[in-house]
Amino acid sequence: MGHKIFAYLDERIRISSLMGFLLNEPIPGGSRWAYIPGSMVFFVLILQFVTGMMLAFYYGGTPDHAWDSVNYIDHLTYNGVAVGRLIRGIHYWGSSIMVIAVGIHLLQVFLWGAYKRPREIMWLVGVLLLALTMTASFSGYLLPWDERAYWGTIVGTNMIGLVPFVGEVIKDAIRGGVGLGALTLSHFFTLHTMILPTLFILFVLLHMVIFRRVGPAGPFSGSPEKLEATKDTFYPRQVLMDSFGMLAIFIVILALAVLRPPGLESVANPSNAAYSPTPAWYFDWIFELLKLIRPEIVGVVGLPVMIAIVLVFLPFVDRKPVRSPFRRPISVLSTLFVLSAMLGLSIMAENGYKKLVDVDRVAMVRGQGVFNTAGCIGCHTLFGKGGKVGPDLSEEGLVGHSEHWLTVQFLNSKAHFPDSIMPDFTYLTPQQQHDLAMYISSLGRMGWPDPTKTP
Amino acid sequence: MDKEVTYRVGIPVMGPRGETLGRLEKVLLTESRHLVTGLIVRALESLHILPLDRVTEVSASEIRTTVLPEEFHGFPVFDPTQYEEVPPWFFPPGHHIELGALVTIKPLDVREQGEHEAMSRRAFMGRSVAIVAAAIGVSLLVPIGGYIMAAATTPMKDSWRELGVKLQDLPFDEPVGHSFRAVSVSGWMRVPEEKSVWLIRHSGASDPASEPEDQVLGLDSPLELKDSDPRLTVLSPICPHLGCEPQWHKGQKLFICPCHHSIYQLNGKRIGGPAPRPMDTLPARIADDGAISVIYEQFAIGIAAKKRLA
Numbered sequence: 001m002g003h004k005i006f007a008y009l010d011e012r013i014r015i016s017s018l019m020g021f022l023l024n025e026p027i028p029g030g031s032r033w034a035y036i037p038g039s040m041v042f043f044v045l046i047l048q049f050v051t052g053m054m055l056a057f058y059y060g061g062t063p064d065h066a067w068d069s070v071n072y073i074d075h076l077t078y079n080g081v082a083v084g085r086l087i088r089g090i091h092y093w094g095s096s097i098m099v100i101a102v103g104i105h106l107l108q109v110f111l112w113g114a115y116k117r118p119r120e121i122m123w124l125v126g127v128l129l130l131a132l133t134m135t136a137s138f139s140g141y142l143l144p145w146d147e148r149a150y151w152g153t154i155v156g157t158n159m160i161g162l163v164p165f166v167g168e169v170i171k172d173a174i175r176g177g178v179g180l181g182a183l184t185l186s187h188f189f190t191l192h193t194m195i196l197p198t199l200f201i202l203f204v205l206l207h208m209v210i211f212r213r214v215g216p217a218g219p220f221s222g223s224p225e226k227l228e229a230t231k232d233t234f235y236p237r238q239v240l241m242d243s244f245g246m247l248a249i250f251i252v253i254l255a256l257a258v259l260r261p262p263g264l265e266s267v268a269n270p271s272n273a274a275y276s277p278t279p280a281w282y283f284d285w286i287f288e289l290l291k292l293i294r295p296e297i298v299g300v301v302g303l304p305v306m307i308a309i310v311l312v313f314l315p316f317v318d319r320k321p322v323r324s325p326f327r328r329p330i331s332v333l334s335t336l337f338v339l340s341a342m343l344g345l346s347i348m349a350e351n352g353y354k355k356l357v358d359v360d361r362v363a364m365v366r367g368q369g370v371f372n373t374a375g376c377i378g379c380h381t382l383f384g385k386g387g388k389v390g391p392d393l394s395e396e397g398l399v400g401h402s403e404h405w406l407t408v409q410f411l412n413s414k415a416h417f418p419d420s421i422m423p424d425f426t427y428l429t430p431q432q433q434h435d436l437a438m439y440i441s442s443l444g445r446m447g448w449p450d451p452t453k454t455p
Numbered sequence: 456m457d458k459e460v461t462y463r464v465g466i467p468v469m470g471p472r473g474e475t476l477g478r479l480e481k482v483l484l485t486e487s488r489h490l491v492t493g494l495i496v497r498a499l500e501s502l503h504i505l506p507l508d509r510v511t512e513v514s515a516s517e518i519r520t521t522v523l524p525e526e527f528h529g530f531p532v533f534d535p536t537q538y539e540e541v542p543p544w545f546f547p548p549g550h551h552i553e554l555g556a557l558v559t560i561k562p563l564d565v566r567e568q569g570e571h572e573a574m575s576r577r578a579f580m581g582r583s584v585a586i587v588a589a590a591i592g593v594s595l596l597v598p599i600g601g602y603i604m605a606a607a608t609t610p611m612k613d614s615w616r617e618l619g620v621k622l623q624d625l626p627f628d629e630p631v632g633h634s635f636r637a638v639s640v641s642g643w644m645r646v647p648e649e650k651s652v653w654l655i656r657h658s659g660a661s662d663p664a665s666e667p668e669d670q671v672l673g674l675d676s677p678l679e680l681k682d683s684d685p686r687l688t689v690l691s692p693i694c695p696h697l698g699c700e701p702q703w704h705k706g707q708k709l710f711i712c713p714c715h716h717s718i719y720q721l722n723g724k725r726i727g728g729p730a731p732r733p734m735d736t737l738p739a740r741i742a743d744d745g746a747i748s749v750i751y752e753q754f755a756i757g758i759a760a761k762k763r764l765a
Contacts, residue, residue, distance in 0.1 A: 050595065054602055058642055065643065072643035078601030078608065190750050225478075236580035243587040250591050451643050452609045 023235035028218035028227040031238035034112070034218070036245035037105035043246040044098040045204065047253070048136075049197060051091040058084070059143070061189040063182050066145035067267040068451065074264060075450045082261075089257025095137050095255050099282045102133050104241070110314075110335060112322030114217035120315035122210040127311045128297055129203055137280060139192040147398060147444070150268030151277035153188075154180055162300045194415065220323035225277060266395050266444040278353050283346035288352070351450060354400030357441035364447065367439025370432045374425060382443070396446030406437040468496045470507070475505065479562075481603050503592060546669060606642055613678070618652075621745035625656040628665070630703045630722065632692070652737060652753055653690040653703070653710075655721060666722035668733035674761040675736065682738035682750070687748050689739040690723055696730040698756045710734065731759045 010016050027035070058076070060069040064192040076084030108127070109115055115123035142153040161171035168453070176183025218227055230240065269275075279287050286303060293299035319329060325332045371377070379390040402408075408415050410433055428436065477498035478732030494505045618635050625631055632689045634651040657665035667688050671677050675683070692700050697713035709726075710719040725733050738750045755762040 047595070050599070054599055057603065058606065060643065068643040076602065076605040076609075078605040081596050081598070081601060083602040083605050086598050236577055236584060240580045240584050240587075243584050247587050247591060250594075254594070 023233065023239070024203055025212065025216075025234040026231050027234060027238060028231045029222060030230045030232040031234075031241055032219070033241055033245075034108060035238065036242050037101060037108050039242035040245045041098065041101045041105050042204070044094055044101055044249060044253070045200060047250070048091060048094045048098060050198075051087050051094060052193065054087045055091055056193055059189075061143070061185055063145055063185055063268070066143065066185060067264070070144040071448050072451045074261075074448070075105075075452050076284075077452070085261045086257055089261045090189055090253055092262035093253050093256040093260075095140060096281065097249060097256075098133060099137060101249065102130055106130065107335075107339075111325045111332065112220050113325070113328065115315045116321060116323060117215050117315070117319065119210075119217060122207060122214060123315050124312065125203055125207045125210065125306075127138050129200070129207060130311070131308075132203065134282075136192060136196050136200075137282070139196065141280060142185065142188045143192065144264060145221045145268050146265040147268060147272065147275050147395070148265050148277065150180065150270070152279060153184070153259070155277055155279070157184075159300045162297050164297070164301070166399055188443035217323070220325070241395060253355070263445060263450065265398060269395070271394060275395075276354065276400075281346065281350070282436050285342040288345040288349035324385045356397065357437070358402055358439050359397075359442045359446065361442075363435045363438040364442045365439075367432075367435035367437070367442075368447075370428070370436045371439050374428070374436070379422070393440065393443055397441045397443040397445040403434070403437045403441070405434045406440055410436060468494065476505075484689045573640070611640075613752075615740065615748045615750060617746060617748045619653075620654070620747055622656060622741050622747060623745045625654055625687075627656055627658040630655045630690070630721065632703070651692050651747060652751070653692060653734075654747065655688040655690065657686055657688065665722055667736045668720075668722050669736045669761065671722075671724075672733065674732065676761070676763065678750070679736060679752075682740055683736070684739060684741050687739055687741060687747065688722065689737040689747075691735040691737055691754070692758070693735070693753070694730060695732050695735060695754065695756055695761075696728070701734065731757060732761060734760055 006015065010060040055073065058069055058073050060066055070088070073084040073088055074082075076082070109123070109126070138156060141156075142149045157171050157175055160174065161167045163170065172178060174184070174187060175181075176187050286299070289303065290299045291297060293303075320328075322328060376393075377386040379393065381388060381392040383394050405416070409422075410422050410425045410428060412426075413420040466480050477496035478499040480495040480502060496503050546558060566570055616635065618633055620633055630653045632651055633654050634649050637648055637650040639646045639648045655665075659665065665685075665688070667683075667690075669679070670683070694701050694712040694714070694717055696712065696715055698715050699712050701710040701712040701717065701719060703709075704711050708721065710721075711717075712724075712728065712730070715729050717730035718726050719734050720729075722724055723734035723736060725757045735752075735754050738753055740748045742748070755764060
């Protein structure tokens with residue numbers, strides 16, 4: 001049966017010749033594990049496409065529904081399995097892993113000297129794909145429309161606004177007005193789900209067409225005769241290696257999605273001036289660098305432009321045919337220096353952020369009981385209900401107080417605020433103090449009502 | 456041609472006068488006859504094919520041909536569509552083509568021998584790729600299937616809705632179309648909307664004509680049976696044929712659907728038209744003060760069974 005279908009199609013659309021073309025691509029020097037990062041990036045991109053389409057199934061792209069729809073996705077279950085959180089987790093971690101995979105792919109091509117003549121154009125297309133990846137990360141960041149998304153995008157678009165002459169215009173065009181609002185969300189959604197995927201498909205195809213026209217670069221050492229004699233076809237050995245690479249990256253993404261599902265902070269609140277936004281981790285080093293460079297404009301504009309110039313002009317400036325990284329010590333060492341600087345800056349940035357308390361969900365639920373019985377709601381407002389004497393606690397978990405600070409606040413608030421009129425809740429047992437601290441730390445961060453349950 | 460021939464890949468191939476023609480590159484087979492028919496020789500400028508019958512002498516160190524240099528130039532440049540290359544995986548384990556390595560081929564059974572092992576290795580790798588791809592595909596597609604079905608299978612809670620109308624205010628044996636405000640839930644969105652039901656107050660509780668046809672035919676679910684009252688029938692406004700809304704025609708004392716002329720009696724019994732079942736009764740409760748509440752159920756249309764949606 002299968003044979004007959006194959007023969008039928010082969011006669012009409014010449015499958016075997018097509019498969020031969022796709023699979024029997026010669027690889028000089030044979031298959032290697034070193035060649036798998038490109039395929040891994042391709043796989044994660046497809047994973048992002050598939051999970052992204054799934055998220056769009058239930059997403060509502062307006063400020064009054066976006067957060068609700070993401071919260072709805074987080075609560076979607078099928079036969080008790082949290083499928084919504086899983087799909088969103090894969091997409092969320094897939095974007096981070098894709099940035100890493102692109103970085104590794106770029107580094108491998110650089111170390112192997114595979115960007116050199118005649119592969120300059122393929123390199124340029126790759127640099128463009130890197131830019132698309134970063135734009136996709138940036139535009140996807142806003143879509144959940146929570147505090148982190150809103151304030152992160154405020155800062156990100158403000159940085160664009162600093163560009164001389166055209167910055168303001170570009171910023172307002174991206175935002176769809178002076179402020180961040182419904183049009184910004186529509187613009188980002190369109191960019192993220194229509195424009196970028198189209199460009200991705202186009203340029204990934206171009207990247208691959210060029211790759212097949214010019215052929216793989218192969219190892220950086222070895223005589224042409226030796227490479228010719230040891231050459232292998234793409235299928236089956238390299239395909240198998242690639243598929244193992246894809247499986248590995250899939251398992252990593254799946255594990256992260258299950259073990260560390262993405263959070264959802266409280267809905268974007270433009271009047272919450274106390275919120276301190278942090279960028280996605282792969283922009284950490286820029287964040288840190290911006291603190292060191294004055295004036296900001298040099299960092300904001302100069303840095304990306306410098307990176308772009310280096311990446312774009314690299315194959316045209318570095319025209320020596322020698323490919324081995326061991327015989328290009330200056331460029332390799334300077335790259336390693338830049339990479340370790342980025343790593344160091346990222347670590348510095350991460351250390352500088354306020355650490356939010358790691359909430360124990362069981363204690364959080366108990367703490368809610370303590371909160372209700374201790375009468376906190378008499379003075380504090382929570383999600384629109386409660387007293388006005390004390391501060392609104394709806395987003396208290398995002399402030400970043402430590403458990404110790406919170407415990408002291410419960411027992412002796414005058415230690416923090418000498419004029420405080422808050423009673424000292426000294427009767428709370430240590431267990432209750434811990435539970436209450438967990439509950440307060442969760443406010444604005446988790447424990448949202450389940451919209452799939454009809455009231 | 457049945458004697459064992461040893462080829463040394465990468466060695467110089469020489470003409471009859473000992474001049475170098477090129478280096479041995481590959482061994483050629485014809486697809487149909489399963490025979491080694493020639494050698495591919497790499498000369499400086501391009502690859503050339505030498506027919507095997509021109510090879511007169513084979514030793515461990517060289518292959519000589521009788522081809523004269525002039526003849527050599529007449530040989531076709533290698534065209535992969537005309538011949539089958541012998542790729543590296545073709546050779547049995549331990550016989551990879553490497554520069555200077557010795558490769559032994561028996562011309563007549565070369566395909567049977569070399570190909571069998573090579574193909575089994577190739578097939579093994581192919582199967583491994585398929586297994587990995589299937590593992591990724593299944594572990595991705597199963598959650599996606601659940602994800603798509605999750606919203607569709609989210610159970611709706613039965614919520615009693617008080618209609619704000621009392622039994623004693625209704626006329627006897629005359630359907631009253633009653634509208635009420637409800638909330639339509641779609642995923643994360645709740646939209647207020649207008650719903651309506653037919654309320655029919657019966658004059659004689661034991662009058663057989665007032666017994667809902669659904670009960671007569673035994674179509675009701677336990678919920679509808681439990682919450683039924685002989686004093687009142689509540690009918691869904693939706694025609695079980697294709698979902699239009701039947702209207703009450705006072706003169707004829709019949710419900711008639713404007714779309715396809717399904718005709719029903721007061722108790723929902725179908726007496727004409729294409730509808731597959733009677734009009735659907737809904738669960739109803741009457742409080743002590745006569746206040747009426749219903750559960751607004753919806754049922755699959757177009758089928759004989761009264762199958763509740765979600």
